[in-house]
Amino acid sequence: MKQIITLITLLLLGTKAWTQIQIRVFTDPSLNRTYTGKLYIFTQNDTTKRIPNNPDPSQAMFAWMVKDVKDEITVTTDQASNRYLPNGMSTLKPGYYKIAGILDTDFEERGTFNAGNIYARKEAILYVDEQGKGTATLALTSFIASPIIRETEQVKEVIFKSKLLSDFRKKDIFMKAAVRLPASYKNDSTRLYPIVFVIPGWGGTHYDMQGSMPVRRYGMDMGKDKIYVYLNPETQSPFGLHAFVDSRVNGPWGKALVEELIPHLESKYRIVKDASQRFVMGQSTGGYGSLWLQLNYPDAFGGCWSVSPDPVDFTSFIGINLYEKDVNLYTNKEGKERGIFFMQGTPTMTTRVMAAVENFTGDGEQLQAFEAEFGVPDKNGRPQQVYDHTTGKVDPAVVKSWEPYDLVNSFKEMLQNYPVRSMVKCMYMPVLPIISY
Numbered sequence: 455m456k457q458i459i460t461l462i463t464l465l466l467l468g469t470k471a472w473t474q475i476q477i478r479v480f481t482d483p484s485l486n487r488t489y490t491g492k493l494y495i496f497t498q499n500d501t502t503k504r505i506p507n508n509p510d511p512s513q514a515m516f517a518w519m520v521k522d523v524k525d526e527i528t529v530t531t532d533q534a535s536n537r538y539l540p541n542g543m544s545t546l547k548p549g550y551y552k553i554a555g556i557l558d559t560d561f562e563e564r565g566t567f568n569a570g571n572i573y574a575r576k577e578a579i580l581y582v583d584e585q586g587k588g589t590a591t592l593a594l595t596s597f598i599a600s601p602i603i604r605e606t607e608q609v610k611e612v613i614f615k616s617k618l619l620s621d622f623r624k625k626d627i628f629m630k631a632a633v634r635l636p637a638s639y640k641n642d643s644t645r646l647y648p649i650v651f652v653i654p655g656w657g658g659t660h661y662d663m664q665g666s667m668p669v670r671r672y673g674m675d676m677g678k679d680k681i682y683v684y685l686n687p688e689t690q691s692p693f694g695l696h697a698f699v700d701s702r703v704n705g706p707w708g709k710a711l712v713e714e715l716i717p718h719l720e721s722k723y724r725i726v727k728d729a730s731q732r733f734v735m736g737q738s739t740g741g742y743g744s745l746w747l748q749l750n751y752p753d754a755f756g757g758c759w760s761v762s763p764d765p766v767d768f769t770s771f772i773g774i775n776l777y778e779k780d781v782n783l784y785t786n787k788e789g790k791e792r793g794i795f796f797m798q799g800t801p802t803m804t805t806r807v808m809a810a811v812e813n814f815t816g817d818g819e820q821l822q823a824f825e826a827e828f829g830v831p832d833k834n835g836r837p838q839q840v841y842d843h844t845t846g847k848v849d850p851a852v853v854k855s856w857e858p859y860d861l862v863n864s865f866k867e868m869l870q871n872y873p874v875r876s877m878v879k880c881m882y883m884p885v886l887p888i889i890s891y
Contacts, residue, residue, distance in 0.1 A: 474530045474531070474532055474587065475530060475531040475532075475545075475546060475580070475582060475586070475587065475588045475589075476528055476529070476530050476588070476589045476590075477495060477528070477529050477530075477531075477553065477555075477580070477589070477590050477591075477592060478526060478527075478528045478589070478590070478591045478592070479493065479523075479526060479527050479528070479529065479555065479557075479591075479592050479593075479594060480525065480526045480591070480592070480593045480594065480595075481523060481524065481525060481526065481557070481572060481594050481595075482572070482593075482594065482595040482597070483525055485572070485597060487524070488522050488523060488524040489520065489522075489523040489524070489557050489559055489572065490520065490521045490522055490523070490559060491519075491520065491557055491558045491559035491560070491561070491571075492517055492518070492519055492520070492535075492557070492558045492561075492816065493517065493518045493519075493520050493523075493527075493529065493555065493556075493557045493558075494515065494516070494517045494555055494556050494557075494558065494566060495515070495516045495517070495529075495553055495554075495555045495592070496509065496510070496513065496515050496553065496554050496555065497513050497514045497515065497516075497546070497551045497552065497553050497580070498510070498513055498551060498552040498553075498554075498577075499513065499514075499547075499549060499550075499551055501550050501551070501552050501579065503552070504552075504577070505552055505553075505554040505577060507567065509538070509811050509814070509815060511538075511540060511803055511807050511808075511810075511811050512540055513540065514537070514538065514539050514540065514543065514546055515537065515538040515814055516529075516531050516534040516536070516537050516538075517534060517535060517536040517537070517814065517816075518533070518534055518535050518536075519535050520557070523557070531545070531546065532545075536813075536814050536816070537814065538810060538811060538814035540807075545586055546580075546582050546586070546588070547582065548582050548583060548584050548586070549581075549582060550579060550580070550581050550582075551579070551580045551581075551582065552577045552578070552579060552580075553577065553578050553579070553580050553590055553592060554573075554574050554577045554578075554592070555573065555574050555592050555594060556571055556572070556573035556574070556594070557571060557572050557573070557594055558571050559571055559572075561692055561817065562690055562692055563688070563689075563690065563691075563692065563818075564688050564691060564692060564693075564694055564695070564817070564818030565818060566815075567598060568598060569598055569599060569600040569601065570597075570598065570600075571597075571598045572594045572595075572596065572597050572598070573594055573596050573598070574592050574593055574594050574595070574596070575595060575596040576593065576595075578590050578591060578592045578593075601659075601661050603632060603660070603661060603663070603664060604664065607635070607640060608634055608635050608636075608637065608639075609632055609633070609634055609635075609663055609664065610632070610633045610635070611630070611631075611632055611633075611660070612629075612630065612631045612632070612633055612683075612715075612718075612719065612722075613628050613629075613630050614628060614629045614630075614631075614714070614715055614718050615627070615628050615629075616628070616629050616710040616714050616715070617714065618705070618706050618709055618710045618713070618714060619705045619706065619707065619710050622705035622706060623690075623705055627689075627690050627705070628689060628690065629685075629686075629689065629710060629711070629714075629715050630659075630660050630685075630686040630689045631660050631683050631684060631685050631686060631715070632660040632661070632662075632663035632664075632683075632684040633681065633682070633683055633684075633719070633723065634663060634669075634674060634681070634682040634683075634684065635681055635723070636679035636680065636681065637679075638679050639679075639681075639724070643724075644724075645724060646724050646725065646726045647679060647680055647681045647723075647724060647725060647726060648678075648680045648681070648725075648726055648731040648732070648733070649680065649681045649682075649683060649719070649725045649726070649731070649732050649733070650672075650680050650681070650682050650683070650733045650734075650735065651683045651685060651711075651732075651733070651734045651735070651744075651755075652668065652672055652682060652683065652684050652685060652735055652736060652740070653685050653687055653697060653698055653734070653735070653736035653739075653740030653741075653743045653744055654668070654684070654685070654687065654736065654737065654740050655736070655737045655738030655739050655740050655741070655762075656695060656738055656739055656820070658687070658740070659686045659687075659688065659689075660684050660685060660686040661686075662684065663684045668684055671737075672735065681723060681725060683719065685698060685711075685740075687739065687740060687743065691704055691818075691826075692817050692818055693817055693818060693822055693823060693825070693826035693836070693837055694817075694818045694819060694820065694822055694823020694824075694826055694827070695739045695823050695827075696826070696827065697736075697739045697740060697742055697743030697746070697764075697827060698711050698743045698746075698747060699742075699743055699746050699747075699827055699859070700750070701826060701827050701828075702829070702830045702831060703825075703826040703827075703829060703830070703831045703835070703836075703837045704826050704827065708743075708746070708747055708750060708751065711747070712747075712751050712754045716732070716754070729753060729754055729755060729756055730756040731756060732754065732755050732756050733755060733756055733757050733758065733759075734747050734748060734755045734757075734758045735758060735759040735760070735761070736760060736761070736763075737761040737762055737763075738761075738762055738763065738764060739763075739764050739823070741760040741761050741762055741763030741764065742760070742763040742764040742765075742766060742861075744758045744759070744760045744763075745758060745760040745763055745766060745861060746859070746861065746864075749861060749864045749865070750864075764824070765824075766860075766861040766862060767860065767861070767862040768853070768856065768857075768860040768862075769862075772794060772805070773792065773794070774792070774848075776840075776848060776853045776856070777853065779850075780847070781847075781848045782841075782845070782846045782847055782848060783805050783806075783809065783840075783841040783846040783847075783848055784804070784805055784806040784809070784845075784846030785846060791804040791805075791806060792804060792805045792806075793805070794808055795808075805846070806846065808820075808821075809821060809841075809843065809846070813843055821840075821841075822837060824840070825837035825838065825839060825840050825852075827859065828855075828856040828859040829852055829855055829856055830852075830855045838852050838855070839852070840852045840853065840856070
């Protein structure tokens with residue numbers, strides 16, 4: 455009997471080894487670097503399509519924590535530290551796949567396409583046979599350089615070390631922004647200008663000011679001349695966009711803006727030093743941030759315009775009443791899967807799939823960004839999780855800690871204390887029952 459059990463064990467181990475999918479990953483030796491971080495491999499089962507930059511929830515993805523990689527490393531899918539397999543798959547099905555990869559070495563910044571990371575510009579082909587075995591070779595040869603702003607007479611970059619944020623994080627923290635001066639700025643050295651602060655939405659940074667999109671979107675060439683400050687809402691923010699909200703996890707970004715960055719800008723540029731001539735606006739995550747700033751620093755801004763903000767009412771938080779008893783992020787009261795990202799009234803995915811993709815990707819995605827923005831830190835300084843990642847059950851104690859960031863409550867208080875001024879100074883487009891990127 456012992457010999458039979460041993461034989462079965464060896465056969466099982468042999469099967470496991472046989473079914474491994476191995477990927478040999480090369481790095482560019484000319485860069486003469488070693489890499490420690492997280493290696494991501496993305497797949498595409500339709501080889502006629504390119505693999506998109508953003509994770510595709512219909513495709514399998516794998517990740518490995520790697521250390522001191524130089525020249526090459528071989529990884530296997532069954533040893534991945536993180537994996538995402540769609541539609542109940544337990545492994546890759548037999549067939550041909552395109553694969554692409556990136557090695558993320560910077561965990562201080564959100565996302566994977568950050569300076570210093572290396573990725574495969576050219577996709578490779580992986581064939582998985584009927585026994586589940588496959589091999590492929592992928593070359594990570596493209597290095598992501600640090601982005602820069604090429605200053606002009608109109609566009610200037612501001613990088614400002616914040617004492618408030620540095621003290622909170624116990625490391626040097628820099629606020630970044632692009633300043634756009636009106637064309638008339640250079641012609642009259644005595645003229646002072648109103649100022650408009652813009653907080654972009656998900657994926658937007660101050661580097662965008664080198665293109666024409668922000669000018670068109672925010673009407674920077676319309677109306678009377680103003681100075682625009684295009685803020686960066688995710689600098690040194692590993693848990694997602696901080697949106698210039700005073701956070702118990704991310705730090706006092708709102709206070710740093712009002713008490714440090716604004717005086718710094720006023721010392722460098724000809725800005726009217728009158729809060730009534732200071733405006734804040736934003737879209738999506740920036741829409742929430744602009745509204746939060748106006749409500750919490752009413753004397754610092756003359757008004758705000760908030761467009762499609764992130765959830766401002768936690769009784770309708772991405773379509774969920776967080777205050778309900780036994781509420782679940784994944785399913786409604788009838789046990790039906792919750793939809794999200796609606797297009798013409800139809801959800802493009804479920805919240806369960808959204809959470810699974812974000813959990814695979816790691817720190818800095820949308821749900822964790824909410825946890826860091828609204829919640830409190832755990833003993834390790836990470837944001838407390840508002841939901842159980844396996845069951846989807848929402849933690850009422852964490853929801854309770856979020857209440858100061860439920861802006862409906864802030865509106866009620868503002869209307870009681872400043873009924874006329876609140877109607878004039880705060881204007882926003884109604885929040886949608888989805889996350890607006």
